[in-house]
Amino acid sequence: MAEVHVNKLHKAFPDGTVAVEELSLEINDGELFVMLGPSGCGKTTTLRCIAGLEEETSGEIRIGDEVVSGLRPSQRDIAMVFQFYALYPHLSVRENMAFPLRAANAPESEINERVAEAARMLQLEPYLTRKPNKLSGGEQQRVALGRAMVRHPKAFLMDEPLTNLDAELRADMRAEVKHLQQRLGATMVYVTHDQVEAMALGDRIAIMNKGNLEQLGAPMEVYNRPATLFAARFIGSPPMNLIEAEVTNGHLTAAGDLKIAAPEGLQRGQKVIAGVRPEGLTVTESGEGVRGRVVSKEALGDETIYVVECEAGLFHIRMPATARFQEEQVVSVRHVGAAPPAYDPTSEKVVSA
Amino acid sequence: MATHIQPEGLADKGIAGETVAPPPRKERKLGSGIEIVLLAIFMVVMLFPVVWMLETALKDTRDIYAVPAKVISFTPTLDHFKNVFSSDSPVFQGFINSVIVAGFSTLIATVLGVPAAWAYSRFALKAKKDQLFFILSTRFMPPVVVVIPVFLMFRDLNLLDTLPGLILVYSAFNLPFTIWMMKGFIDEVPAEYEEAAMLDGFSRFEAFWRVTMPLLIPGIAATAVFALIFSWNEFVFSIFLITDPDTRTAPSAIAGLIGGTTIDWGLVAASAMTFAVPVLVFAFLVRKHLVAGVTLGAVRR
Numbered sequence: 001m002a003e004v005h006v007n008k009l010h011k012a013f014p015d016g017t018v019a020v021e022e023l024s025l026e027i028n029d030g031e032l033f034v035m036l037g038p039s040g041c042g043k044t045t046t047l048r049c050i051a052g053l054e055e056e057t058s059g060e061i062r063i064g065d066e067v068v069s070g071l072r073p074s075q076r077d078i079a080m081v082f083q084f085y086a087l088y089p090h091l092s093v094r095e096n097m098a099f100p101l102r103a104a105n106a107p108e109s110e111i112n113e114r115v116a117e118a119a120r121m122l123q124l125e126p127y128l129t130r131k132p133n134k135l136s137g138g139e140q141q142r143v144a145l146g147r148a149m150v151r152h153p154k155a156f157l158m159d160e161p162l163t164n165l166d167a168e169l170r171a172d173m174r175a176e177v178k179h180l181q182q183r184l185g186a187t188m189v190y191v192t193h194d195q196v197e198a199m200a201l202g203d204r205i206a207i208m209n210k211g212n213l214e215q216l217g218a219p220m221e222v223y224n225r226p227a228t229l230f231a232a233r234f235i236g237s238p239p240m241n242l243i244e245a246e247v248t249n250g251h252l253t254a255a256g257d258l259k260i261a262a263p264e265g266l267q268r269g270q271k272v273i274a275g276v277r278p279e280g281l282t283v284t285e286s287g288e289g290v291r292g293r294v295v296s297k298e299a300l301g302d303e304t305i306y307v308v309e310c311e312a313g314l315f316h317i318r319m320p321a322t323a324r325f326q327e328e329q330v331v332s333v334r335h336v337g338a339a340p341p342a343y344d345p346t347s348e349k350v351v352s353a
Numbered sequence: 354m355a356t357h358i359q360p361e362g363l364a365d366k367g368i369a370g371e372t373v374a375p376p377p378r379k380e381r382k383l384g385s386g387i388e389i390v391l392l393a394i395f396m397v398v399m400l401f402p403v404v405w406m407l408e409t410a411l412k413d414t415r416d417i418y419a420v421p422a423k424v425i426s427f428t429p430t431l432d433h434f435k436n437v438f439s440s441d442s443p444v445f446q447g448f449i450n451s452v453i454v455a456g457f458s459t460l461i462a463t464v465l466g467v468p469a470a471w472a473y474s475r476f477a478l479k480a481k482k483d484q485l486f487f488i489l490s491t492r493f494m495p496p497v498v499v500v501i502p503v504f505l506m507f508r509d510l511n512l513l514d515t516l517p518g519l520i521l522v523y524s525a526f527n528l529p530f531t532i533w534m535m536k537g538f539i540d541e542v543p544a545e546y547e548e549a550a551m552l553d554g555f556s557r558f559e560a561f562w563r564v565t566m567p568l569l570i571p572g573i574a575a576t577a578v579f580a581l582i583f584s585w586n587e588f589v590f591s592i593f594l595i596t597d598p599d600t601r602t603a604p605s606a607i608a609g610l611i612g613g614t615t616i617d618w619g620l621v622a623a624s625a626m627t628f629a630v631p632v633l634v635f636a637f638l639v640r641k642h643l644v645a646g647v648t649l650g651a652v653r654r
Contacts, residue, residue, distance in 0.1 A: 014477060053548050073551040080552045086545035090567045103554030147553070157552075 001187045002064030002154040003029045004050060009059035011045050011211075019045040021211040022059070027155075030185045032178070034202035036192055036234070042211040043191045047157050050189065052076050063154050074103070079148035080157040083164060085140045087132035093143050094119075094128040100151040118146040121180070138169045145180065155187040162197065174200055195235050199223065207231045223277075225341045229348040232275045232341075238305055238316035240275045244345070245312075247272065252342065256290040256311030263339040265353030272342035272351060278318035282336045283308060283325060289334030294327050308333055409622035410434065417618050433623035444624045446599060447606025451628075453516055454602055455584035458523035462580050465524075466531030467573060471561060473532065474539040475547070485536075488529045496526075496589040504593055514597040522590050527580040534579070538572030539565070574639045582632050603628050 004027040011020040020042040027033045035043040048054040050061055052073035061068050068076050079100070087096050097118055101111045119125045122142040132140055141161060148156055161177070162170045178201050181188050192198055198205050199219045207214040207222065207230070215227035226232035232240045245252035245260060247270045252260040260274050283294075283306055292310035299321065306317045306325060310333055317333065325331055342352040409417055411429040419427075438445055472478070473485060503522060504513070512518030542565050550560035585603075592605040601609070607624045610617065 051548075051552060053551070072556065073548070074554045074556060076552075078552065080549065082545045082549060084543060084545055086543065086549040088546060088550075088564050099550070100553035103550075103559075147549075151554070 001029055001185055003027055003031075004033075004155055004187060004189060005060075005062040006046065006050065007060040007062070009046060009049060009061065010057045011042070011049055011054065012057045018211055020049070023208075023211070023213055025206060025213075025216070027187060027189060029187055032181050032186075032188045032190060032201055032203045034190045034192060034198040034205045035208055036195060036198040036202075036205055037208035037214075038193055038234070040210075041208040043193075043208050044159055046208075047080075047159055047189060047191050050155075051078060051080050051157050077151075077154045078157055079151060079153040079155075080159065081141075081144045081148050081161045083160040085132070085144045085161075085164075087140055087143055087147075089132055092129050092131060093124060093135070096132065096143055097124075097146045097150055100147060104151065114150045115146075118149045121149070121183075122146050122176075137165050138173060141165065141173055142176075145177070149180075149184065155189065156181070158188060158190040160192055161190075163192070163194070170197075177201065196237065199235070207234060225350065226275060227350050229273065229275075229343050232343070236277060238278050238318075240277055241281065241313075241315045242343075243274045243276055243312055243315075245272055245274045245342075246270070254312040258290045258310065258312050258333070258335070260335040261337075261339040263342055263352030266342060266351065270351075271345060273345055274340045274342050276315075276335060276340045278305065278316045280335060280337050280340055281315055281317045281333055283317055283319055283323065284332045284334070285325070287332045287334070289332040292331055292333045294325050294329045294331060297325065297327060406622045406625055409618055410626050412619065414617070414619050433617075433619040434627070436617075436620050437623050437627050443598065443610065444603060444606040444620075447601055447603040448627065450516060450600060451585060451603040452631075454519050454523060455581050457520045458527055458584045459577050459580040461520065461524040462527035462531045463573060463577050466528050466576075467535050467569070469528075470532045470535035471539050471565070474536050475544060485533070488532055492526070492529050496587075500589055500593045503590070507594060512594075514595050514600050516600055518594060519590065519602065522594070523584040523587060526587075527583060530583070531576050531580060534576045535569070535572060538569055538576075542568050578636055578639050581635065585632055 004025075006023060006025040006027075009020050009023045010018075012018045023042070023046060025033075025046075035046060037043045045054060049056045050063075050068075052068065052071060052075075056069065063076060063078065088099065091099065094115055097115045098111045101114060106114075115128075116125075119128060122145060124139070124142055124146060127135060127139060127143075132143065135143065144161070158177075162173050165173060174197060177190075180186075190198075190201060192201075199222075202219055204216065204218055205222050206216045207226075209230050215222055215231045217227075222231065222235055226235055226240070229242065232242065243252075243254045243258070243260065245254040245258075247253075247262060247266045247268050249268070250262055252262050252266075252272065252274050254260065254274070260276065266272065290310050290312070292308040292315070295307045295309050295314065297307070298305040302321060304319050304321055304323055306319060306323075308315050308317055308331060315333060339352070341350050343349065344351045408424070408427075410433050411431070412423070412427050413430050413432070416423050416427045436442055437448075473481060478484065507513045507518050510518075512521070546564045546568070547557070547560040550564045551557060555563060587602075588604045588608070591602045592608065595601045595605065598606070598609075603624070607621065607628060610621045610624065
């Protein structure tokens with residue numbers, strides 16, 4: 001296993017679109033590094049540049065101590081798992097997993113041993129003689145993981161590997177990928193547009209937008225203090241409530257006199273946008289706070305999400321399942337808990353300390 | 354596709370439909386009756402010339418000229434077919450030449466066309482669409498239009514009356530077709546397969562050869578059959594560029610039988626039948642691949 005360094009990577013396509021702009025990343029040895037962003041944000045292009053499937057316009061990529069720019073994918077000693085698995089349809093599961101070893105001209109005994117080891121780890125032993133199209137989506141994905149594993153590559157590149165699975169299986173496979181990565185101590189670069197996946201898997205998350213890095217940090221860091229409004233909107237479900245407010249005496253005050261605990265590092269009178277998580281607000285029948293009307297409620301079993309219309313806008317509020325409010329009911333909303341991050345409305349960057 | 358997600362109890366519904374509304378069913382029966390009659394007439398019209406040729410090939414020379422024509426009441430003979438394959442047959446060498454010309458021109462078009470199609474499918478090229486259109490446009494020209502310039506060029510190059518000359522012309526005509534048809538097939542094979550193979554440690558060409566190639570076999574078979582049929586049936590170039598009986602191909606050899614004072618219609622028919630068989634057999638053998646090839650786009654993904 002090895003670390004991966006991306007230094008000022010720039011990728012422009014012949015038609016003029018810039019997919020990645022001067023991106024620098026340091027991916028540590030044995031780390032599960034998630035690149036998260038909407039489609040077209042450059043995350044897959046970055047991954048393909050690391051893989052050698054795309055040639056970078058400028059910048060440098062190092063895998064371990066080796067500068068890989070100009071090397072062919074086959075010379076980089078990395079493995080990749082694709083969104084559509086890309087299992088060779090004319091080969092059996094065993095031959096699919098043996099394929100990278102055959103490329104390396106490994107002796108037959110070693111091939112058998114490595115394939116058997118991977119099959120055992122991924123519980124694929126009953127399927128070794130089958131063709132990929134006779135497998136379910138989850139099994140196919142495990143074969144793709146097995147094929148990536150057998151060669152003991154320097155790094156794993158995962159291109160939205162779970163997107164094509166149904167929701168239930170996705171959660172299972174997510175756990176399996178994480179478990180596997182930890183057991184192998186593998187360096188893994190994982191691309192996804194699913195923020196839940198990113199939060200669940202990542203040691204660190206890089207949020208990307210339009211070819212730029214918006215934020216880089218551990219999942220809880222990113223969750224608690226998104227660096228930009230883009231990151232704030234992208235992480236969390238339901239998303240953060242972005243509330244326009246003004247710094248007053250020790251508070252952030254929003255329309256309708258909604259008081260929010262003020263973070264450090266702001267000046268009185270400054271106009272900001274406060275990013276309040278749905279769990280940072282609470283609904284009461286008639287307590288202190290601003291008045292609002294329940295627009296809709298989603299009872300999720302363990303919790304209920306209320307959408308409440310107040311003077312300052314629509315708020316998503318996470319409440320325990322014991323809370324019983326009806327739609328159209330007039331309620332009180334107030335802020336609870338720690339001070340939220342605050343953003344500058346024009347630069348869209350976090351300004352609170 | 355919807356058939357296996359039909360709910361249970363559909364059988365009951367079917368019976369109910371039968372008892373409640375029989376008229377549409379009757380209509381369908383009547384409709385299919387007319388269909389059968391029309392199709393039978395169509396079949397007779399289409400197959401009559403073929404049957405007549407086959408009969409002529411099997412009849413004794415006297416029976417061929419019999420009036421009224423003997424449709425069933427004749428003694429079949431294989432004499433004409435024997436003549437086709439005899440050592441002094443005027444068409445036998447033509448068949449050998451046709452096999453050589455069709456085989457080599459198809460091989461050349463396939464060997465050159467498949468990699469070209471792969472490149473057009475996989476790589477970003479400058480003015481790719483224009484290039485592809487230019488390639489296709491070479492097929493727009495009817496053979497008769499270019500046959501005279503080709504004749505003049507071939508005369509200077511001493512390629513007249515030679516099989517390599519004809520192979521060259523047929524390859525040139527088959528190549529654009531092969532590129533276009535194969536590009537369609539290759540587009541259907543996701544590029545990820547090759548990318549995965551490249552990351553697994555193979556070079557670009559090895560990835561193509563080991564992963565994409567096996568998946569293209571049905572497509573190549575379908576394309577090659579079409580190219581083969583074109584070369585086998587081609588007549589215009591054959592008759593213009595080759596006059597030597599030793600190097601002419603079967604179509605012009607058979608055409609050469611007609612003319613002169615006496616025409617051996619039995620030999621003509623037998624030659625024509627022999628000429629038709631290889632194409633039919635070949636198309637029949639690869640029919641599964643042909644269907645798989647033609648429907649490839651509908652089945653994948």
